[in-house]
Amino acid sequence: MSPAKGLDIGTSRIVVAEPNGSHYHYKAQLNAFVSLPGSRLTESGLHKEGIPFKVMGSELVVYGDKADRLARVFCGELRRPMQKGMLNPAESQSLEVIEQIVVSLCGQPKDGERICFSVPTPHPGAEGNLTYHQAALSGLLEHLGFRPKCVGEGLAVVLAELDASNYTGVGISFGGGMCNGCLAYLGAPVVSFSTTKAGDYVDRCVARVTGEPVNTVRQFKEESFNLNGRGANVLEQALSIYYGDAIDAAVNSLERALSETRNVPKLDKPVPVLAGGGTAKVPGFLPRLEAALGRARLPISISTVRLAADPLNTTAKGALRAAVLE
């Protein structure tokens, strides 16, 4: 197999997948940064601690996983190069930060190495943003020496795990900034859809209605929240409500996309639905999704609804499969 990599450039994390024999190897970094005022003392301190940073103007920009720790230590603001699945227009350094994270994950490309990166499906009215996002990332990867191509995030989920159904089925990636999905038929995308009601939306809304900081909400969600249970406190109740809202939005988006598309293939057998992404990892997520799909009026019938084997790495794995296709 010629060298190739799959890259999932998500709002909250960047994951790279590489072939490792008959398996896959994954590396991930937080897609975030903090900036510190530049000084020789801070610089040497960061060097000493082995914290990756880049001098940008008069600031020291710490990126990746270490940025989160530093933000907590210094009570600073964790900044995001991306927002709602696309490059963050409010952050002028977004591309440079992503470049640093990609270099730290992918290293130097081998001669003519292919890389396939994931792109979101733009929500209605934001199609122009995708053009810029896609071209900017493609240019960045080309500049680094890769041969880039892109794959829709929903399709990547299908390519990652729906080989048993010959890559026919619905893949939905429930990420941080966006929820992207795709109905594919024999590996070709038929309908793509997206919503911006994803992990960050849930955190933000719950923080607003409960008065808790977003970080507290996120930590609680990741460590002890179960969507199965009845909300024992206000935080759990709010999380349950907004999770339900995000799931319903994704299913409605699928329903709308299918109803608006004329070339839906005549599928003579039910298709599987696969959910990936960090937001889908919460216990109890799957029954809620299954119930929402059961309520929806879809022109296709569903055989199984399941969670990806490795939800955090599914998109990168699918992107890698798309990369080796050439």
Added chain:
Amino acid sequence: MRTDHQSTDWELIDRYGSLVEDPVEKLKFVQRCGRTLPTARWRRRAVTLESLWLASRRAAKELPARDAVLLWTFRHRQAMRRLSSAAVVCLLLLPLRGVSAAAKRRGPNLRPSPEAALSFDAAAGSSRVWLVETIGHTELYSNGLRVGNDLRSRPAGTVAPIERPVGIVFHTTESDLAPLEPDHREQLRRRGRDLLEYVRRHRLYHFVVDRFGRAWRIVPENEVAHHAGHSVWVFGDQVHVDLNGSFLGVALEAQSRPERTPPADLTAAQLHTGRLLLEMLRSRWGIAEGNCTSHDLVSVNPDRMLVGHHTDWAGGFPYREMGLANPYAQALGSIARFGFGYDEAFLEATGGRLEQAIRLAEAALEQQAGERGLSTRRHRRQLQEQYRRLKRSAAAARPEA
């Protein structure tokens, strides 16, 4: 919306795609074949032919030679059918034209000779097994196996996945059985239905073979079924702990009675289907013969560090009839590798059939202790500690369910 003709083309690509096992090769194949089919009839036909040609080439590459012959036959079935019809017509017309009876006898014999049939069967027995078609909820495999999917269990929550099954554990359902006689038809039907419903509700096995030899898929192979519980299996250098996460569970509707020989009263139909199912699963997932085992050999009780928490099959799984080597004559891995003990209840529940396996394992344990200069008791304690550590790390690595 695609036309019916196009749907048929796609269906063919879908069917051929199932023959390709490597996920990336499969993706290349379906994408290449699955280009948008043109609407003009002749162009559509050309693309269909190209798809079929590509499909059969790729599939032939993936399959061993003998299967490629079958595939060739399938590909040219239309031509062969026409040829056969023409030959039959010729045979019917020949007497009218005054051809002699001798000439008639020299005419083409379209029936396969017994020798040919025999060699075909022999090849099929050892060949790869693939999905031929799905009719309704029933899958038909190339070795004649039919698997019903009507009773597939839909998970109520998040399902722990199996990345790739590495082995099979055979179980008996230990359910109430009605006599297999026409007078008990209703009772047989009801008990079978209740059993399958129970198994389905609790996701107990991946497959169940009922008393009439019907195979039912209950849990898909890439999802965990709750069949083996605390369990240990050792095959060569491979050590497997808590087999639910990596082994498939196949249950035959039967009850073990240690006092009888054989202890589980299987029907001929069950044995036949069990063998076909084993053949299909081994072919599909590349499962080693040594990783096909029975529940009585793998079940353990970690609280008391004893083997045989469950004893279905009672030392009487029909390994030979299933075409497998007999592990009952080998050292029991849970004792030799992890120092498990056994008690009288276990010997009784297995009708003494596992005494040899236990004796061999105990001897191996003593030998290892001697080589390490330890007392058997101390060596056993160390092995048990190793087991607990392994179990802890396996539990930590297990995906959320």
